[in-house]
Amino acid sequence: MKPGPTIQDIAAAAGVSKSTVSLVLQDSPRIKAETAEKVREAARTLGYVYNRGAANLRGRRSTTVGMVINDLTNPFFVELLVAIERVLAQSGYTTLMAHTAENVETQTRVLRSMREQNVAGLIMSPALGTPGSLTAEIQSWGIPLVLVMRPMGTDVDTVGVNNAHGFALSTEHLIQQGHTRIAFAGNRSGYTVANQRRQGYLSTMAAHGLAVEDNWIVDVELTPNGGRDAVRAIFDMKPRPTAVVCYNDQVAFGVLHELDRMGKRAGKALAVVGCDNVVASEHTNPPLTTLSAGADKLGTMASRTLLARLEGADDIGDDVVQFFAEPELIVRESSVGHQSARTAVEWRKGGSVQPARKSKDPV
Template sequence: MAKTPPEPPRPLTINDVASAAGVSKSTVSLVLQGSPLIREETAARVREAAASIGYVYNRRAADLRRKSSNVVGVVINDLMNPFFAELLVGIERKLAQADYITLMAHTDENLELQTKVLQSMREHHAAGIILCPALGTPPALVKQVRAWGIPLLVMVRSLGKGDYDYAGSDNERGTFLATEHMLAAGHTQIGFLGGQTGAVFDDRLRGYRKALRAHGVAEQAELIRSAKPTREGGYTSLQQLLALKPRPTAAVCYNDIVALGALAALGERGIQAGREFAVIGFDGILDTAHANPPLSTMDVHPGGLGESAAELMLERLKHPEAGRLRFLAEPTLLLRTSG
């Protein structure tokens, strides 16, 4: 006669953990969720009891029950730019300290892909979303995400006026200071390279124009060269600038990547950056210190900016009803050989 197979063991529950730790079920639940409401010695006892009986917390199931998670979605528009990689490191570091997991997605400036990514994060019950918007993102997106009940922080690229949370840098002030430095060094034919229509581009261009006016220098439309904020954009726009008569002697760049492209164009022509033609970038990415020659830049400390953005998101998650949260990094001139 065949033996009846033994019944599988009953799955462990938080009731078992509560019994082993000598606390209530609600206390166990709060400890497993990382709540600060429980004293550390009690929390340690609960974790030790869970480990001793072999209980494993099913965070995904808990997330589904709560319709939220410990995941913060971060949507980046251009990971080819080291600025955003450094920014992401700062975000991830700060969120990890608060026991949040970063779920990153890259849109490559594609609005359709951005829509799909945001929808996916909604379906995965993201606790919050930090968004570097793709070019052309409509301001109405803020209301759309809010309607989902998910906190949204817009970062780096503004979506115009509104009461949404925002973390970025004082772009107008940064390009004003860069242009003012060029003017003080005796340059009057100063180009502005890179950037396309949009709030960030407009802010940086506005600072350039403001400095020219402040020093009584007439703006020349041919010195403003709109281009993709890439190395290729910087390379091409600098070539266009060098073809002008009289030839300009300096350029303020939309970002560091554009400036690195400009340095390549100068090197190809045998023009010494810093001595024969001055270049200043914007962002302060690590690569600027090792450019040839080392690149002067308006430093906004990308990693620190990322940490500040994460802090705003954590503050919003703690206080959902708080007023608008905002952080603006103050750019500082990091002067090196090129400028």
Template sequence: MTKKNEGPARAPTIMDVAEAAAVSKSTVSLVLQGSTLIRDETAQRVRAEAQRLGYVYNRRAAELRRKSSNTIGVVINDLMNPFFAEVLVGIERCLVDAGHVVFMAHTHDNFERQQRVLQSMREHNAAGIVLCPAIGTPKTLPKEIQQWGIPLVIMVRSLGSGTYDFVGSQNAKGLATATRHLIERGHRRIAFLGGQSGVVYEERLEGYRQALTQARIAFDERLVVPESPTRAGGHAAMAALLERRTGATAAVCYNDISALGALAALGERGLRAGTDFALMGFDNVLDAAHSNPPLSTMDIHPGELGEQAAALLMKRMANPHLKRQTYLAEPELRLRQSG
């Protein structure tokens, strides 16, 4: 006798999981949403039964029913810079531990691309956004995003005064500290390499100038070499500085990635940082401790910066009426062989 074709097996439902785990449907839903309201023992039993049955939680459908989302948008301007990669790790670690899904986008410092990304996040009902603005971002953008009803944290690059939450570092203070360190080591001809425009660049350049003024050292424009804040930019800036024959014996760099490029330019000319020329970075990315020679820098703890951005965003999501939140990392001097 031929067995009748019974068709494909029925997919397990949330009710199947609830029955197998001997709990209610609402308990299963809370566990799969990552709620902390359910006891660990119960939550573990529910997850085990869901896995055994092959049940897949449809988070998107649940979000549509609740008219909410647990997706957080993170918009980074330059993932080629390891600083931002480390910041992103800190953001993701904090948000994922809290049960959120992170949707990351890279703008490559292109404002038009940034606008498309932000609009896409709005269309996908993002629960919040962390943004490191692209060059050229108008000061009105935070207010525009707030009008969408989406909590926002601006990170690293300030957009001036406003009501938005901000996470960054004390840029002027950090560069002043780095410059003073070189002055205390006897250097008088100190260059500023890398960076080109924007609030962060102006703040760090101002810190450099402040330290020179306090030491009664005249500011010399020939010692300031703007370049893209990249490894190639740092290489080009150092090469240009050496060609100018300014008598420079040391340099502070806009960031670590610029300093790593400057290190390479020195090496190509038979010069060694720390012996023939003193060099300081800014950020303290992981690569800084393992360059040749190891790079002295200002440490703003990139991973912790990301965690702070995530923490401020979650506070804003929980209470939209909070006063403006800010976190400014205080740079710490990390002395290694280069400076």
């Protein structure tokens, strides 16, 4: 890294003071147009590069936002990250990215690092097992924090999904297809999101007077391999479930794959529903029925919430933002066409089954 010219050098070249240069760089109207042009000219010829770090130090501000993400092997979180980065960049912020790979110690380390880097704010999807005290600790740092996807209490701005309602929709859909024995793949008791999803499934089953055997709630990894394990477990049950609600699309992909390996077809042999509507879910064989809450919308919402806090926008107020998008069910082939179900033709037209109710936009 060679030195490079500073505002001092520009000042000398343009025959003005560095105060003037600084003001010109900030497009201040206090500087006469011709002076400004002279300064800009000098900056151009010298190849000046603004040093944002120095400016931030002096101005006690920061144009960097930290984004802590738990699982980039799940395309849903990638879609979220992309949306967040895009919106922040549009507003002039740079994104410091860190991946925790669902590891709480890594998360602690990167948060400390981001704090030292003086981030203006943080967006985080906390790793599973994050202690409940973390949000209060971050808030004590005096920078805004927005949680995405994984709520941790009502004291912190949160953008997520109404999981209970979503999984109720999925379960309802399967029941309407004629299924009565429906399994749930990807249990993670004790974690908020997992509890919500399981609860949405359980309460809908109960509402229809359908019993749920204990072993129908299959505890597997939240990965394609977990989905494969789930299929093997389900086909060992008798009488076996004819449908399965999966924790997310990653699990559902494994389910579709294992069924294919067994020479069976999802939809026919076992109705399958995922969650997240990742891009790939449209191109699986067969295409996957899944819940969509809109990664792009959620990411935009999370960024906007953080930006509102950063700019101290008054339309956001002091109230904690708790936004939970209402997912809609995207019906595709993986959940229709079962022998014991109604004809699937009406479903194959595609599209959403339920015009999702939108919550009020908080920012």
